[in-house]
Amino acid sequence: MSDHIYKKIELVGSSPNGIEEAVKNALVRAEKTIRNMRWFEVTETRGEIENGKVNHWQVTLKVGFTLDK
Amino acid sequence: MSDHIYKKIELVGSSPNGIEEAVKNALVRAEKTIRNMRWFEVTETRGEIENGKVNHWQVTLKVGFTLDK
Amino acid sequence: MSDHIYKKIELVGSSPNGIEEAVKNALVRAEKTIRNMRWFEVTETRGEIENGKVNHWQVTLKVGFTLDK
Amino acid sequence: MSDHIYKKIELVGSSPNGIEEAVKNALVRAEKTIRNMRWFEVTETRGEIENGKVNHWQVTLKVGFTLDK
Amino acid sequence: MSDHIYKKIELVGSSPNGIEEAVKNALVRAEKTIRNMRWFEVTETRGEIENGKVNHWQVTLKVGFTLDK
Amino acid sequence: MSDHIYKKIELVGSSPNGIEEAVKNALVRAEKTIRNMRWFEVTETRGEIENGKVNHWQVTLKVGFTLDK
Amino acid sequence: MSDHIYKKIELVGSSPNGIEEAVKNALVRAEKTIRNMRWFEVTETRGEIENGKVNHWQVTLKVGFTLDK
Amino acid sequence: MSDHIYKKIELVGSSPNGIEEAVKNALVRAEKTIRNMRWFEVTETRGEIENGKVNHWQVTLKVGFTLDK
Amino acid sequence: MSDHIYKKIELVGSSPNGIEEAVKNALVRAEKTIRNMRWFEVTETRGEIENGKVNHWQVTLKVGFTLDK
């Protein structure tokens, strides 16, 4: 993290299986348009319930990536 | 909110008339470039004062929208 | 701040010399692609340490700019 | 608020028209089962968007009511 | 907001009709003794309930005003 | 705290004498309907003033109790 | 989330195996008495340690459910 | 709390004996210049230590009082 | 900080040059009417941008001062 400038964006990933997979799904999608992702920070963990069971985990995360000079 | 990925952006809408209209004005502007807006969250409510009266309400909101796969 | 709509983005600027310069470096970079930046808000101040000394200050800031109608 | 004990519950009211009406709708529903409601505190303001417009305002509020001795 | 110094005070405005009017009522009262009010920030929204209905909206706001040099 | 599930409720206790007594008063009342209270967390400390003196301390607390399987 | 009113309750679920299972255990218990659970929000993640190892994960969550009209 | 407007000020009371007395000391002093104090909210509890013992409790509180129309 | 009572006020200082100078400018102005200022706490750091550069730093601070008995 020397003299770079970073931008942070906020995403919500979802997964039927758990928190980690929801984060990964968000990154898979973000990678299509963002180069040089460097770190993420989880800011919220929620989920949808259907028939008394967790239908989808929904994890909000901020992703930091390098802006090319 | 099944298996979608969402992005959240932060906007400030303003209106001379009130909080709801400030939110609506922000959405009208955002709709020009963003498809599939799904929800918003108000994070800050402020306003400018002129001659002792509210000149403009300024509402900060986060808007979540679906990223196409 | 009359009837404009603003967007806020989140950046991390860095500098070996101090907080103010880290903010300025972030703005120099942001100015290349964003017109009409109006204000910023510092949300986090961190830094990297190397050999017991501050190697880089890292300042997270939100930048608000006008969206043209 | 002399020597009473209060309980606080958390509700989400919704309305197509605005924040105040969303609060009122929550109270109308709560009144059916809770006696002696005394105050509320708004803790979150959100909304659903459909076709670029606010479909429903959703306001989270805590409601305090007296527990009879 | 060039080289001015501002002071912020905290007020609670109330109104039987809604949030915006509660803010306005606070400003009407503050204007009697404070010159050069410039902006406000809503920090809390509450209300009193009577017979299951909102009796008064109570909005806490910080008001910033210019201190003459 | 082995494999139990807990529920947390939010109460406001009051007392003319002090913070600890306000908490105790809330628990005395709660005990009438709740079995197996296990812990509490103070979330807010306020009070009413009358003639320049504290008339009542008002302490908001969350109370956790075991849900029987 | 059209014109419904929701109530939110706060639970603590626990599990020897992990965060997701602690959430699920809380929902299994809640389902016995609450119909129409719709979403949850994780507000705290803790755990008990025994002999240097995680004995139980304890996850606090708020659960939102529809109140029938 | 009908149609009044309130102002809130922030004080720090201190006492060698405890939290409640620190609050009372602040109110005794405030009463000399402020009429119609109505409520207070504790925002911070600190203390000075001398020779390993609490020398003074220092409690920060916000005090709300009625502004005469 | 023995048995004194303190009051805290909230100021916004500004400076074209940096954070420290913005704080100092606020104190210079406050000193004209307040005796016995003892400490300050920075609560917010913002700034105005003009032509892509920081035009003014704006630092919000709380200032504590002794109230004479």
Add this chain to the structure above:
Amino acid sequence: MSDHIYKKIELVGSSPNGIEEAVKNALVRAEKTIRNMRWFEVTETRGEIENGKVNHWQVTLKVGFTLDK
């Protein structure tokens, strides 16, 4: 607080009798290994309940002490 450097540690004190005594008990224990404790800040107030009564107050506090140069 001239040119010293301080370290802050986080403790949880407990007492069957009240908040102040829980803080004092934490300081009595800390004094055995820490010299030059200067101030504390209460960050959390909780308690254990047994048979519907407060069994132990548990107060989390940060303690600041001077590091010798």
Add this chain to the structure above:
Amino acid sequence: MSDHIYKKIELVGSSPNGIEEAVKNALVRAEKTIRNMRWFEVTETRGEIENGKVNHWQVTLKVGFTLDK
């Protein structure tokens, strides 16, 4: 948690596999020097990204342990 005094320290555990394992890794390391660890609280969840994938989960936790009398 009867009459003990606890100390809380803050650790960051990391793992390539997930949140739970990052916590466990932190505890394994802490156990080498700390006796009587009793509970932990997760305060932050982050991660490093490499080539668009989560390289390491990084979980900040506070660990409470008993101080022997």
Add this chain to the structure above:
Amino acid sequence: MSDHIYKKIELVGSSPNGIEEAVKNALVRAEKTIRNMRWFEVTETRGEIENGKVNHWQVTLKVGFTLDK
């Protein structure tokens, strides 16, 4: 930040000249006993006032350092 475990401690540095120097002074002192400091996070900025001027800046920071395996 591969598979290391980190510990975070909280320090308060002070300086008559400014925020950056207060941070540096804290690190100079910490380096005497801590190896492998890696980053810091500023959590609070305060200062002492004497005769209306900043006598000392006081900056609270958390410092993260690697624990050797």
